Amino acid sequence: DIQMTxxxxxxxxxxxxxxxxxxxxxxxxxxxxxWFQQKPGQAPKLLLFAASSLQSGVPSRFSGSGSGTDFTLxxxxxxxxxxATYYCQQSYSAPRLSFGGGTKVxxx
Amino acid sequence: xxxxxxxxxxxxxxxxxxxxxCTVSGGSISTNDHYWGWIRQPxxxxxxxxxSIYYRGSTHTNPSLKSRVTVxxxxxxxxxxxxLSSVTAADTAVYYCESDLVGGTYRYTDSWGQGTLVTVSS
Numbered sequence: 001d002i003q004m005t006x007x008x009x010x011x012x013x014x015x016x017x018x019x020x021x022x023x024x025x026x027x028x029x030x031x032x033x034x035w036f037q038q039k040p041g042q043a044p045k046l047l048l049f050a051a052s053s054l055q056s057g058v059p060s061r062f063s064g065s066g067s068g069t070d071f072t073l074x075x076x077x078x079x080x081x082x083x084a085t086y087y088c089q090q091s092y093s094a095p096r097l098s099f100g101g102g103t104k105v106x107x108x
Numbered sequence: 109x110x111x112x113x114x115x116x117x118x119x120x121x122x123x124x125x126x127x128x129x130c131t132v133s134g135g136s137i138s139t140n141d142h143y144w145g146w147i148r149q150p151x152x153x154x155x156x157x158x159x160s161i162y163y164r165g166s167t168h169t170n171p172s173l174k175s176r177v178t179v180x181x182x183x184x185x186x187x188x189x190x191x192l193s194s195v196t197a198a199d200t201a202v203y204y205c206e207s208d209l210v211g212g213t214y215r216y217t218d219s220w221g222q223g224t225l226v227t228v229s230s
C-alpha cells in the first residue's frame with residue numbers, strides 16, 4: 001500500500017502570508033496527487049488534481065507542484081476563509097486511494 | 109453533475125453489521141469513467157478509504173478492513189452499498205460515499221455525500 005505523509009500537522013498563518021504544505025509518498029506516484037480542503041462539519045472539497053491542475057471555481061491563490069514522491073500545496077496570499085484542514089490524496093493506485101494525515105491551518 | 113447521498117442507520121450495536129446505502133443522481137451509475145466508494149472519518153481524525161466498486165461489479169477494499177467489508181452495487185436502482193461486520197467502537201465515524209473520476213492522466217474524488225455519523229454503542 002502507498003503511504004502518504006503530510007507536514008506540518010498544524011500551522012498558524014497571518015492574513016497575506018504564503019503558506020506551504022508538503023506531502024510525501026512512500027513510492028513514486030507520478031503526478032497522481034490531489035489536494036482537498038475540509039472545513040468543520042463539511043465534506044472535503046477538491047482544490048487541485050493531477051498535482052497542479054486547479055479545480056474549476058477554486059481561487060488562483062491555491063497552487064500545487066511536484067511529481068514522483070514529493071508534492072507541495074501553496075496558498076498565497078492566505079485569507080481568513082482558508083482556515084481549514086488540508087489533505088493530500090494519492091490516486092496512483094486508484095481505485096485504492098490513500099490520504100495524508102491532514103494539515104490543520106488556523107489564523108495567527 | 110453526478111451527486112451521491114448516503115442513507116442508513118446512525119446507531120449500530122457492537123458486534124452487529126453496519127449497513128449504508130448510497131444513491132447516485134444526476135447520471136448513471138453504469139458509467140465507464142467512475143468508481144464508486146466509501147471513505148470514513150473518525151471524530152477529530154483523518155480520512156480513511158474503505159473500499160470501491162465498478163459498475164460491472166469488481167471491488168477493491170482496504171486490506172486493514174478487508175475481512176469485514178462488503179461493497180456491492182445495484183445498477184437498476186442507481187445505488188451502491190456498504191456492509192461492515194463485527195463493528196466496535198473504533199468503527200464510530202462519519203461515513204462518506206463518493207465517486208472517483210478516472211481519466212488518462214488524472215484520477216480524483218469528484219463527488220462526496222454530505223456524510224453520515226454512525227455511532228457504535230449498546
